[in-house]
Amino acid sequence: MDAISALLTRASAARLIEPAPSPKDLETIFASAARAPDHGRLRPTRLLTIEGTAREKLGRAMAERLIASNPQAGEAAIAREAKKPLRAPYLIAVISVVDTDHPKIPEIEQVLSTGAAAQNIMLAAHALGYGCLWKTGGICYDDGIKALLGIQSGDHIVGFMYLGTIDPEIQDIEFDRPDGNSLVSEWR
Numbered sequence: 358m359d360a361i362s363a364l365l366t367r368a369s370a371a372r373l374i375e376p377a378p379s380p381k382d383l384e385t386i387f388a389s390a391a392r393a394p395d396h397g398r399l400r401p402t403r404l405l406t407i408e409g410t411a412r413e414k415l416g417r418a419m420a421e422r423l424i425a426s427n428p429q430a431g432e433a434a435i436a437r438e439a440k441k442p443l444r445a446p447y448l449i450a451v452i453s454v455v456d457t458d459h460p461k462i463p464e465i466e467q468v469l470s471t472g473a474a475a476q477n478i479m480l481a482a483h484a485l486g487y488g489c490l491w492k493t494g495g496i497c498y499d500d501g502i503k504a505l506l507g508i509q510s511g512d513h514i515v516g517f518m519y520l521g522t523i524d525p526e527i528q529d530i531e532f533d534r535p536d537g538n539s540l541v542s543e544w545r
């Protein structure tokens with residue numbers, strides 16, 4: 358798929374199934390992330406891959422977090438939380454390791470660079486024929502989850518990229534997308 362087609366057709370996948378991207382395609386996806394713009398060449402982005410039973414371990418930690426943060430959470434909600442990482446065969450936690458004391462490059466620019474890397478992952482996956490979904494939620498801002506993943510509390514989980522094959526039996530989520538021109542106004 359050419360770049361413009363990928364940009365104009367990318368969408369979040371409704372449901373992801375096996376197989377995960379092949380090792381060769383993962384190399385391309387990682388290389389695309391590494392190509393994100395990066396002010397000051399600070400290299401803030403780290404990619405943590407989570408597959409197989411590691412997804413179950415993450416799901417258990419997510420369920421424990423839900424119980425701790427919401428003692429009223431019912432059995433069904435706890436079970437649903439534990440199963441969330443199983444909704445794709447392959448996850449990438451996209452992390453921004455920030456230098457908050459940098460004299461020139463503010464933290465937000467470092468996080469934006471990692472956000473661009475996350476978007477490159479989505480676009481590369483789409484161009485290679487896979488589905489991708491960018492997931493966040495409270496777990497991204499939770500020190501316990503960060504510690505479990507080996508991330509310092511001051512660093513940022515920009516998102517969990519859920520990757521896999523688009524389930525052909527589930528319709529894509531369709532909605533009205535803004536027209537590009539509607540974002541634009543001229544400043545004089």
Ligand SMILES: Cc1cc2nc3c(=O)[nH]c(=O)nc-3n(C[C@H](O)[C@H](O)[C@H](O)COP(=O)(O)O)c2cc1C
Binds near residue numbers: 367492494
């Ligand atoms: C920073 C960020 C966080 C997101 N977190 C979630 C999330 O937690 N759960 C989810 O279903 N989608 C999440 N999304 C995906 C958006 O919901 C999705 O992009 C939006 O609905 C538009 O759909 P599209 O990707 O098909 O354009 C996130 C997207 C971004 C950029």
